[in-house]
């Protein structure tokens with residue numbers, strides 16, 4: 001190991017936890033009035049909360065046509081990928097025994113809430129990722145919320161993307177009040193069954209506290225990237241991909257895993273100048289992220305590199321390596337995999353299609369990222385006809401009596417007698 005730094009995400013501090021708890025309680029009881037009050041106090045916003053069509057149209061007029069074209073390109077890819085996911089989920093019906101029929105069905109949630117963060121960068125692509133995916137899942141009402149920026153409200157391009165992706169209602173409301181408005185169904189919106197989308201520590205904590213009665217996509221920590229590079233990798237491109245993702249924030253971990261020591265040294269030496277190429281505060285952020293969170297892990301073999309990648313379970317896993325088929329089969333823990341030096345995580349972040357809302361902080365050990373599945377409930381159903389009844393009722397009755405559950409046994413046994421409820425009752 002050439003350089004090491006801890007890679008753990010910052011957990012919500014007690015302060016943030018308490019603040020969010022108090023805010024959610026106030027929002028639950030105070031509704032729209034409390035939300036307006038927070039919008040004014042925290043974001044200086046006194047304009048309309050439900051974004052009027054005229055504002056959306058005015059924003060669209062401000063978005064340059066080349067950016068509109070790029071967003072249309074990205075939106076088409078993200079939607080097509082999400083629709084393919086939806087098509088891969090087949091409802092089914094199966095006869096388990098003669099007369100015993102059961103099935104599975106995917107039903108979209110009745111309403112979803114998609115949060116689009118504000119902040120240092122305009123998270124235009126995030127709007128497409130959450131809203132277009134909910135749309136492809138077939139969610140009948142999508143509420144989206146984003147914090148106001150200066151002046152007219154939500155950033156114009158972000159607002160344009162939210163509308164393009166298919167948001168039914170757009171709330172100019174950030175942070176905890178935005179999340180709560182969607183979850184509680186404020187401002188005339190249907191209460192969201194699931195909340196999706198990234199955000200700052202207040203947003204993440206609000207989602208965490210609401211989880212249970214409301215579903216959530218994930219509790220996102222800082223974004224992370226692991227690059228696996230072999231002797232064939234171009235050190236300049238590896239350094240650029242590492243620095244590029246480090247611009248997300250100073251707490252974003254990035255790892256280079258390699259079995260080629262000259263490459264490790266070359267990349268390490270190139271990083272400072274590569275970060276500087278980002279310019280301004282982006283350069284400072286990337287450099288700070290690399291200095292605090294960057295790590296180069298030197299391995300002896302391809303298999304050891306794969307084990308390191310699986311152990312870390314990164315959000316983004318990028319292979320600058322040969323034998324891509326071997327890697328694709330071997331690797332088992334990542335949010336999204338980028339195969340080969342021709343592609344890059346930036347493609348996935350903005351435009352290529354697979355979702356960019358992905359598990360961070362090692363959560364890729366147990367889950368993948370945002371997909372249509374998060375907006376769908378996979379439910380089951382069953383029916384039984386005469387042919388199935390004797391065996392099914394007998395098995396149920398015996399198990400129930402062994403458990404001491406007489407009521408269950410009686411319900412089962414009643415099905416053994418004729419079909420009419422009265423006969424069953426007399427038996």
Ligand SMILES: NC(=O)c1ccc[n+]([C@@H]2O[C@H](COP(=O)([O-])OP(=O)(O)OC[C@H]3O[C@@H](n4cnc5c(N)ncnc54)[C@H](O)[C@@H]3O)[C@@H](O)[C@H]2O)c1
Pocket residue numbers: 019042043116117118119120123126147148173174175176177198199200201202203220221222223248249356357358
């Ligand atoms: N993991 C991902 O895929 C991904 C993608 C995009 C953005 N992000 C994250 O989104 C975040 C954007 O952060 P942001 O803060 O700029 O925007 P945000 O939209 O997440 O939060 C802004 C809101 O925070 C609230 N807030 C700020 N200070 C507060 C306080 N002291 N008390 C209560 N509420 C307060 C305000 O209401 C404001 O509207 C970043 O952390 C970024 O890393 C993550």
Ligand SMILES: [Zn+2]
Pocket residue numbers: 223245248345346349
């Ligand atoms: Zn990124």
